Amino acid sequence: MTLDEIRVQIDAVDTQMKPLFLKRMECAGCVAETKRETGGDVFVLERELAIIEKRAGDVAPEVRDEYVMFLRHLMSVSRRYQYGILTEKQDRVLAEALEAAGLSAEKEHSQIEIAFACDAEASDFNLFVNMAKLNQISIISLNLETEEGRQKIRMILKGNLKDQKMRQLLCQIGKEAEGFQIVGM
Ligand SMILES: O=C(O)C(=O)C[C@]1(C(=O)O)C=C[C@@H](O)C=C1
Structure with a gap:
């Protein structure tokens, strides 16, 4: 097969995946609305591990890592959306x-210093x-x-802090990492 022919196949796959991805995000939106009512956490590690185990088990070893990464990425994007x-x-x-930092969002700023911790493994x-990114x-x-x-x-x-993307990022870190702090602005 030529490169152009392979790219035609990739385009066909992307075309098929697009509505499925959009449907999955729509589901994530419904999950968010449900969690708004029930007050549940967005991040549910056990559910993510169960999805990965169920789906990745029968995938060929050569691409299993990639598929697991795809699922993990998909779910982190789903969380961001939520x-x-x-x-x-x-x-x-x-x-x-x-x-906690004694700061106000009204303070003029163009950068934000944050601190948090994660499990190394x-x-x-x-x-x-x-x-x-x-x-x-x-x-x-960055200091680690x-x-x-x-x-x-x-x-x-x-x-x-008033930028929507910044708010989504800090919310995700704040909810999913340990000991999130805004150190300064
Ligand atoms: O099932 C949920 O509770 C969801 O929020 C959906 C979903 C997913 O995208 O599959 C996203 C976040 C959770 O960590 C687990 C799974």
Whole structure:
């Protein structure tokens, strides 16, 4: 097969996947509305692990890792979408962090310094760096120290707390990492 012929196949696959992806996001939106009513957490690790185990078990070893990564990524995007809908969760996470830091969102700023911790083995830190990229937010500086299996991270992000993408990112980190803090702006 020529490269052009293979690309025709890739285009056909993407065409088939698009409505399925959109349908999945629509489901994620419904889940968010349900969680708004019940007050449940967006991130449910056991459910994600069950999905991965159920789906990835029969995938050929050569592409199993890639498929697991695809699922993990898909679910992190689904969570991001949910945090985007649940604006009251964003408001709460950010208001609490600002209050703890003695800061006001009204303060003029163009960067935000944050701190949080992650389990080193699960390495959710990598996901947050990826999420910053997907949210089009630049990491200006980064410090990571690993101590007793925990990654302690401090980073300065370029942007403003009023920006929707920044709010979604910080809400996701705030809800999914440990000890999220806004250190300064
Ligand atoms: O099932 C849920 O509770 C969801 O929010 C959906 C979903 C998913 O996209 O599959 C997303 C986030 C959770 O961590 C688990 C699964």
